[in-house]
Every structure is written in structure tokens, then in C-alpha cells.
């Protein structure tokens with residue numbers, strides 16, 4: 155589809171998508187359930203609206219949307235490094251990635267072997283990953299920063315708390331039923347207190363979200 159000319163000057167939009175993968179050994183890892191579809195749909199919507207888009211993607215099997223500059227990463231720390239770089243020249247950050255909160259304290263060089271007849275229990279020491287969104291939002295300046303929240307209970311209360319704690323401008327509350335699905339239902343909560351519900355195919359919801367986020371950023375400058 156052709157890129158349309160934005161009514162306002164194009165924005166530099168940084169989108170993250172997909173899970174991160176935290177290796178235990180060369181063949182095993184911790185990760186989150188995430189298809190990456192929502193983030194890819196947002197990147198596509200932004201490029202089609204004429205904005206300049208960088209997509210930092212965790213390991214997902216999705217094609218790069220037309221006109222989008224893609225940076226592939228594996229772990230949360232790699233995602234943080236790629237985002238720090240792109241954030242410098244961004245106007246908007248949309249953090250749709252499902253970042254792993256924890257990573258193994260040590261990565262084994264060889265395969266972790268369960269010895270025959272050995273112990274029936276083992277434990278894995280974990281350390282906290284950096285919070286990419288909170289780290290970048292703490293020095294956002296005029297940038298518009300949007301997070302995502304996936305909650306299984308007390309969704310709006312928890313999402314509002316996250317919005318305040320991570321110093322976001324808005325947060326998209328997702329339902330767990332949207333994982334890997336084609337359709338979704340989200341609630342967009344803004345720091346002004348505004349609330350909007352959107353439902354439909356991920357492409358249509360992404361387009362509506364992107365339009366609202368771009369309008370919020372443009373109304374600032």
C-alpha cells in the first residue's frame with residue numbers, strides 16, 4: 155500500500171515488538187509468550203502514515219513491514235542497547251515488546267546436563283533485567299512514551315499505576331486472550347486521565363492507536 159503524506163511533519167517513531175530470550179545455556183532459554191504481531195502492526199501503521207520508523211524486534215517469525223528500519227535483538231540487555239541508540243533521535247517510543255523481567259545469573263558455555271540417576275531437583279539463580287521503558291522514560295524530554303500492559307486481574311488499576319510509576323504518557327492495556335490472536339481488545343489510558351476502548355483486528359486497532367499517539371505528540375510541539 156502507498157505511504158500517505160502526513161498532515162503534520164513526519165515523526166521519528168521507535169517501536170519494540172516480540173519477546174526477549176534469556177539464555178540458560180546454548181540451547182535453552184527463558185522467554186515470554188508474544189507473537190510480536192501488535193508491535194509489527196504499529197510499525198506498519200506508522201510507516202503507512204508517513205512517519206520514519208525504527209522497529210527493534212525480539213526473536214519472531216514476521217516479515218519486516220515496508221518502509222521500516224528493523225533491528226533484531228535477542229536479550230533484554232541487547233534490546234536496551236538498541237533502544238538507547240534509536241531513542242536519541244526519536245520523537246515517540248512505543249514499547250510493545252514482552253521483555254523478560256529476569257535472566258539467569260550465569261549462562262553456561264555448554265549444555266546443562268541432567269545426570270542419569272542424579273538429583274530430582276535443580277534451581278536456577280535469576281537476576282533482574284533492566285526496565286527498558288522506565289530507563290528511557292526517565293530522560294524522555296519532549297518525547298512521547300507509550301507502554302503496554304498485559305494484566306490478568308485488576309487491569310485498569312494496575313495499568314494506571316504502571317503509567318505513573320514508569321513516567322509514561324500513555325499505556326495500552328491488553329487482554330491475555332489477545333496473545334497470538336488476530337483480533338484484540340485494548341484500553342488506551344492517558345496520563346491526562348483520558349480513557350479509550352478499541353476492539354477489532356490488530357491492524358485496525360494498531361492504526362487507531364498510532365493515530366492517537368501521533369496526535370498526542372504533535373499537540374505538544
Ligand code: C5P
Pocket residue numbers: 230249250251252253254255283284285286287288300301302303304316
Ligand atoms: O511492568 P510490566 O512488565 O508489566 O510493564 C510492561 C511495559 O514495560 C511494557 O511496555 C514492556 O515493554 C515494558 N518493559 C520494559 N522492560 C522490562 C519489563 C517491561 O521495557 N524489563
